[in-house]
Amino acid sequence: xxxxxxxxxxxxxxxxxxxxxxxxxxxxxxxxxxxxxxxxxxxxxxxxxxxxxxxxxxxxxxxxxxxxxxxxxxxxxxxxxxxxxxxxxxxxxxxxxxxxxxxxxxxxxxxxxxxxxxxxxxx
Numbered sequence: 307x308x309x310x311x312x313x314x315x316x317x318x319x320x321x322x323x324x325x326x327x328x329x330x331x332x333x334x335x336x337x338x339x340x341x342x343x344x345x346x347x348x349x350x351x352x353x354x355x356x357x358x359x360x361x362x363x364x365x366x367x368x369x370x371x372x373x374x375x376x377x378x379x380x381x382x383x384x385x386x387x388x389x390x391x392x393x394x395x396x397x398x399x400x401x402x403x404x405x406x407x408x409x410x411x412x413x414x415x416x417x418x419x420x421x422x423x424x425x426x427x428x429x
Contacts, residue, residue, distance in 0.1 A: 313395055330364055330365060337361055380406050
Protein backbone atom coordinates (compact mmCIF):
# COMPACT_ATOMS: atom_id res chain seq x y z
CA UNK A 307 0.00 0.00 0.00
CA UNK A 308 1.12 3.53 -0.59
CA UNK A 309 1.98 5.85 2.27
CA UNK A 310 -1.12 7.92 1.53
CA UNK A 311 -3.37 4.83 1.66
CA UNK A 312 -1.83 3.77 4.97
CA UNK A 313 -2.31 7.24 6.51
CA UNK A 314 -5.94 7.21 5.37
CA UNK A 315 -6.37 3.73 6.87
CA UNK A 316 -4.81 4.96 10.13
CA UNK A 317 -7.27 7.86 10.26
CA UNK A 318 -10.11 5.46 9.58
CA UNK A 319 -9.01 3.23 12.48
CA UNK A 320 -8.79 6.23 14.81
CA UNK A 321 -12.30 7.28 13.82
CA UNK A 322 -13.61 3.73 14.31
CA UNK A 323 -12.03 3.56 17.76
CA UNK A 324 -13.74 6.78 18.79
CA UNK A 325 -17.13 5.64 17.48
CA UNK A 326 -16.75 2.22 19.13
CA UNK A 327 -16.44 3.92 22.52
CA UNK A 328 -19.64 5.93 22.16
CA UNK A 329 -22.14 3.26 23.21
CA UNK A 330 -20.05 2.35 26.27
CA UNK A 331 -19.81 5.99 27.33
CA UNK A 332 -23.58 6.43 27.00
CA UNK A 333 -24.28 3.24 29.00
CA UNK A 334 -21.85 4.24 31.75
CA UNK A 335 -23.28 7.76 31.87
CA UNK A 336 -26.84 6.48 32.26
CA UNK A 337 -25.86 3.97 34.94
CA UNK A 338 -23.75 6.59 36.75
CA UNK A 339 -26.72 8.97 36.74
CA UNK A 340 -29.06 6.29 38.10
CA UNK A 341 -26.48 5.36 40.75
CA UNK A 342 -25.97 9.01 41.73
CA UNK A 343 -29.70 9.38 42.29
CA UNK A 344 -29.59 6.38 44.62
CA UNK A 345 -32.06 4.44 42.53
CA UNK A 346 -29.77 1.42 42.28
CA UNK A 347 -29.57 1.03 46.03
CA UNK A 348 -33.34 0.75 46.36
CA UNK A 349 -33.78 -1.30 43.19
CA UNK A 350 -34.73 -4.95 43.27
CA UNK A 351 -32.05 -7.59 42.99
CA UNK A 352 -33.32 -8.42 39.50
CA UNK A 353 -32.87 -4.79 38.39
CA UNK A 354 -29.37 -4.73 39.87
CA UNK A 355 -28.47 -7.96 38.08
CA UNK A 356 -29.87 -6.60 34.82
CA UNK A 357 -27.88 -3.37 35.19
CA UNK A 358 -24.74 -5.38 35.93
CA UNK A 359 -25.30 -7.75 33.01
CA UNK A 360 -25.98 -4.75 30.76
CA UNK A 361 -22.78 -3.00 31.83
CA UNK A 362 -20.70 -6.15 31.40
CA UNK A 363 -22.20 -6.94 27.98
CA UNK A 364 -21.77 -3.42 26.62
CA UNK A 365 -18.28 -3.21 28.09
CA UNK A 366 -17.08 -6.57 26.80
CA UNK A 367 -18.50 -6.07 23.31
CA UNK A 368 -17.11 -2.54 23.16
CA UNK A 369 -13.69 -3.69 24.33
CA UNK A 370 -13.58 -6.55 21.83
CA UNK A 371 -14.37 -4.13 19.03
CA UNK A 372 -11.73 -1.70 20.25
CA UNK A 373 -9.14 -4.47 20.62
CA UNK A 374 -9.74 -5.49 17.00
CA UNK A 375 -9.39 -1.89 15.83
CA UNK A 376 -6.15 -1.50 17.80
CA UNK A 377 -4.79 -4.73 16.35
CA UNK A 378 -5.57 -3.50 12.84
CA UNK A 379 -4.01 -0.11 13.61
CA UNK A 380 -0.88 -1.88 14.84
CA UNK A 381 -0.58 -3.54 11.43
CA UNK A 382 -0.78 -0.10 9.79
CA UNK A 383 2.01 1.09 12.12
CA UNK A 384 4.13 -1.94 11.21
CA UNK A 385 3.56 -1.41 7.50
CA UNK A 386 4.42 2.29 7.67
CA UNK A 387 7.61 1.45 9.55
CA UNK A 388 8.83 -0.47 6.49
CA UNK A 389 8.45 2.49 4.12
CA UNK A 390 11.61 4.31 3.15
CA UNK A 391 11.71 8.09 3.64
CA UNK A 392 8.17 8.48 5.04
CA UNK A 393 6.66 11.94 5.33
CA UNK A 394 6.25 13.61 8.73
CA UNK A 395 2.72 12.30 9.29
CA UNK A 396 3.57 8.76 8.28
CA UNK A 397 6.72 8.89 10.40
CA UNK A 398 4.72 9.95 13.45
CA UNK A 399 2.16 7.20 12.87
CA UNK A 400 4.94 4.64 12.41
CA UNK A 401 6.18 5.52 15.90
CA UNK A 402 2.74 5.02 17.50
CA UNK A 403 3.07 1.33 18.37
CA UNK A 404 3.81 2.01 22.04
CA UNK A 405 0.86 4.40 22.19
CA UNK A 406 -1.46 1.70 20.87
CA UNK A 407 -0.15 -0.80 23.43
CA UNK A 408 -0.61 1.76 26.21
CA UNK A 409 -4.14 2.51 25.00
CA UNK A 410 -4.98 -1.18 25.10
CA UNK A 411 -3.67 -1.50 28.67
CA UNK A 412 -5.53 1.60 29.83
CA UNK A 413 -8.77 0.33 28.29
CA UNK A 414 -8.46 -2.88 30.28
CA UNK A 415 -7.58 -1.04 33.50
CA UNK A 416 -10.38 1.53 33.16
CA UNK A 417 -12.91 -1.18 32.33
CA UNK A 418 -11.99 -3.10 35.47
CA UNK A 419 -12.16 0.08 37.57
CA UNK A 420 -15.58 1.02 36.21
CA UNK A 421 -16.94 -2.47 36.79
CA UNK A 422 -15.50 -2.66 40.32
CA UNK A 423 -16.86 0.79 41.17
CA UNK A 424 -20.27 -0.14 39.83
CA UNK A 425 -20.24 -3.37 41.83
CA UNK A 426 -19.49 -1.40 45.01
CA UNK A 427 -22.37 0.98 44.33
CA UNK A 428 -24.99 -1.72 43.84
CA UNK A 429 -23.94 -3.92 46.76
